[in-house]
Amino acid sequence: MTNTVSIHPLLQVKNLTVKFKSSGVPKTILEDVSFELQKNTTLGIVGESGSGKTITALSILSLIPTPPLDSIKGQILFENKDLLKCNLSEWQGIRGKRIAYIFQEPMTALNPVLTIGDQITEMVRAHNSIGRKKATQLAATLLEEVGIPSPSERLKNYPHELSGGMRQRAMIAMALSCNPEILIADEPTTALDVTIQAQVLELFKNLMQSRGMSILFVTHDLSVMAEIADYILVLKNGRVVEYAAIQEIFDAPQHPYTQELLSLT
Ligand SMILES: Nc1ncnc2c1ncn2[C@@H]1O[C@H](COP(=O)(O)OP(=O)(O)OP(=O)(O)O)[C@@H](O)[C@H]1O
Ligand SMILES: [Mg+2]
Incomplete structure (x- = not known):
């Protein structure tokens, strides 16, 4: 697994572990997920359905209800403040304000x-x-x-x-x-046909540049990532299998799962 060189990460997720409880039985949904989002860059989270992309994105803004949430551990540092420890009034200044979220179902x-x-x-x-x-x-x-x-x-x-x-x-x-300084977008182009998808991806790219925003972009489609992401986090079964700059992922994918996802593009 390759780690990015962090200069001034805007957001740092460290060892995020999320457990759900269903019928009294705890189930690990995310395990030890770590990544960084730099200023003015796009990080793509990719993985098959059920790999934990949405749960990772929702965790950042503490948007997972209890139940199903059982426990959430690790650190989510936003300008050195741990979002997992924010109280309600601190959230009011962050959620939908400094960090905006576009949900999977428009x-x-x-x-x-x-x-x-x-x-x-x-x-x-x-x-x-x-x-x-x-x-x-x-x-x-x-x-x-x-x-x-x-x-x-x-x-x-x-x-x-x-x-x-x-x-x-x-x-x-x-x-x-x-x-917002950070825009989290969960599968924002998946429901669109290919031509419109390309136009909306172009819009995301332009907005990142014109507004100096950072984007966390979730998709199951690596070819979409190729258009937009600077770094990619590959998830499988709630774990990080690969984390690297886009070019490294496309030139030399390390993990067989990433190779498999690439073969689908
Ligand atoms: N409300 C919920 N209750 C119980 N389990 C859930 C719930 N939401 C998600 N899960 C489980 O958590 C895991 C991760 O789900 P998540 O929604 O993050 O996947 P995903 O990668 O976003 O998939 P998709 O590409 O289909 O959107 C899956 O095993 C899923 O079944
Ligand atoms: Mg999802």
Whole structure:
């Protein structure tokens, strides 16, 4: 396993071990998972279904409910503060603010009975003390930034009136409303067809550069990683099997499992 050279990691996950309890029996879901996210880079988490990608991402923001959570151990350092030890008021300044999260299912994350404009404006106002009119303007600017044409018009649409690609862009706009330093995106392009997927990946890349953000990008698809990631963490059965710079993974995958994932691309 190759480790990245850390200069100033923004986020450091150390020996993360997560156990669930089902029918009274503890089950290890993640074991000894360690990685770093550098400023202005994208780390991809890859692995087959059930390998623990979503649980790793959710753990960072302590978003796993009890039950099924039984215990969570290790350290998740964000600017040297251990997120696993944050209290509720400390979380208010971090979750959805300095670290934003895009969930695996965009349709479940968007409210079907509210317009895109109402939802983004609400997020904008939750993070900035500005009036409704200014918030609506900011929401339109955000839609423009994520490449949605005629943003003022689109604000009036309900989620089902947008295409899958546009909905995903709207989700990204919402996540950006708090100006996050870290964006965690769980399979944000999986449901999209290949052409739209490429456009949304391009958007992520551009946003990382223009905003100087760090991105934690979860996907089961290594060919998507090739487009976007600087570093890759390969998970299998809740354990890290490989962790290296993208070029190393593609040039010389060390683990047979990574080789197998590569053969699928
Ligand atoms: N709510 C839950 N209750 C019980 N077990 C769960 C729950 N959520 C996930 N798991 C288990 O935790 C393990 C890791 O799941 P996780 O959702 O992180 O996988 P994943 O890599 O994101 O998969 P996918 O590619 O399908 O999204 C799996 O064995 C899964 O069955
Ligand atoms: Mg998942």
